[in-house]
Amino acid sequence: MTIIDGKQTSLDIRDEIKKEIDDLREGTGRVPGLAVVQVGENPASRVYVNSKVRTCEAVGMHSEKYLLAKDVSQDELVELIEKLNRDEKINGILVQLPLPKHIDEELITETISSEKDVDGFKAENLGRILMGEEDCFKSCTPYGIIELLKRYNVELSGADAVVIGRSNIVGKPLAALLINESATVTVCHSRTKELAEKVKQADIVIAAVGIKGFVTADMVKEGAVVIDVGINRGEDGKLYGDVEFDGVSKKAKAITPVPGGVGPMTIAMLMKNTLKSFKKYQNLDKKN
Ligand SMILES: Nc1nc2c(c(=O)[nH]1)N[C@@H](CN(C=O)c1ccc(C(=O)N[C@@H](CCC(=O)O)C(=O)O)cc1)CN2
Numbered sequence: 001m002t003i004i005d006g007k008q009t010s011l012d013i014r015d016e017i018k019k020e021i022d023d024l025r026e027g028t029g030r031v032p033g034l035a036v037v038q039v040g041e042n043p044a045s046r047v048y049v050n051s052k053v054r055t056c057e058a059v060g061m062h063s064e065k066y067l068l069a070k071d072v073s074q075d076e077l078v079e080l081i082e083k084l085n086r087d088e089k090i091n092g093i094l095v096q097l098p099l100p101k102h103i104d105e106e107l108i109t110e111t112i113s114s115e116k117d118v119d120g121f122k123a124e125n126l127g128r129i130l131m132g133e134e135d136c137f138k139s140c141t142p143y144g145i146i147e148l149l150k151r152y153n154v155e156l157s158g159a160d161a162v163v164i165g166r167s168n169i170v171g172k173p174l175a176a177l178l179i180n181e182s183a184t185v186t187v188c189h190s191r192t193k194e195l196a197e198k199v200k201q202a203d204i205v206i207a208a209v210g211i212k213g214f215v216t217a218d219m220v221k222e223g224a225v226v227i228d229v230g231i232n233r234g235e236d237g238k239l240y241g242d243v244e245f246d247g248v249s250k251k252a253k254a255i256t257p258v259p260g261g262v263g264p265m266t267i268a269m270l271m272k273n274t275l276k277s278f279k280k281y282q283n284l285d286k287k288n
Contacts, residue, residue, distance in 0.1 A: 001253065004152050004261060017275055018059040021275065028284075030282070033092070034061055036052050037066045038068070041070065048267075052267055059271055071102075077103060081093060081095070081111045092274035094270065115281070119137070120143070132180045137276070139169050139173045141169065141269075143269040145227055145262060147268075161178050162188060162205050162206070165187075165188075165229070175187050200220065204227070207228050210232065211242055228255070230258060
């Protein structure tokens with residue numbers, strides 16, 4: 001059984017990005033820039049936002065962090081994003097989710113210019129993924145999962161994949177990316193009938209339900225590849241995935257742990273998207 005090490009893979013990707021940014025700095029005198037916006041003081045968001053800023057530093061990217069009060073008005077947030085849309089130093093804009101209830105997440109996401117939507121959350125980018133276009137920003141978690149599967153030589157073409165979860169930021173784009181890789185994809189969700197039977201048919205199982213230990217050993221085929229997107233904080237304060245790791249890892253051919261699996265890949269792919277945006281802006285994308 002192989003443990004799919006997202007932490008190490010994300011560090012490898014970071015190194016590749018850093019080398020490219022070093023060369024770009026030498027060649028153009030400029031580096032990519034990412035603006036990270038956090039509203040309120042959600043402790044998990046603070047961890048992720050700080051980690052994004054630290055990763056920017058590690059790869060040599062310019063970053064700007066905007067920490068707004070939890071009662072900031074929607075108009076003020078829109079105004080900030082519009083300012084960042086016009087800022088030439090900034091190639092990517094990210095508004096950390098979730099946002100407080102008084103702010104319309106969709107409106108905020110759609111305010112980010114398509115050229116700077118490095119989270120890949122806008123309808124336009126999701127549509128481009130569905131169309132199988134390469135020239136778009138793929139949402140970071142699904143993009144990271146595909147990258148992990150490829151780097152661990154998991155055959156996607158012709159594989160039966162089951163995605164559990166249908167969110168706009170993970171389940172739906174992931175299903176589209178897997179289809180683009182010629183996998184046969186079933187998307188399961190809270191209304192799915194005989195979910196366990198469907199999961200049991202799968203060569204690749206991807207759990208993104210947000211329920212600790214949802215996927216158990218009896219639901220998984222011997223030799224399946226299991227990817228766990230869940231990040232659930234247990235009562236003991238520890239992090240748990242959507243997959244019951246101890247049991248499932250005895251049957252799986254390969255599995256991602258939590259922590260250290262999909263999570264770190266999300267930030268690595270954010271760096272990749274921001275670099276892509278910079279190269280496009282500098283007209284370097286065709287040359288590299
Ligand atoms: N604007 C966005 N908001 C959110 C996104 C996103 O991609 N863009 N995804 C999640 C949170 N997220 C990134 O923002 C994220 C989640 C988890 C990790 C991660 O590395 N997790 C570690 C554990 C970290 C811990 O100790 O808590 C792991 O799994 O090993 C990175 C990024 C929701 N919001």
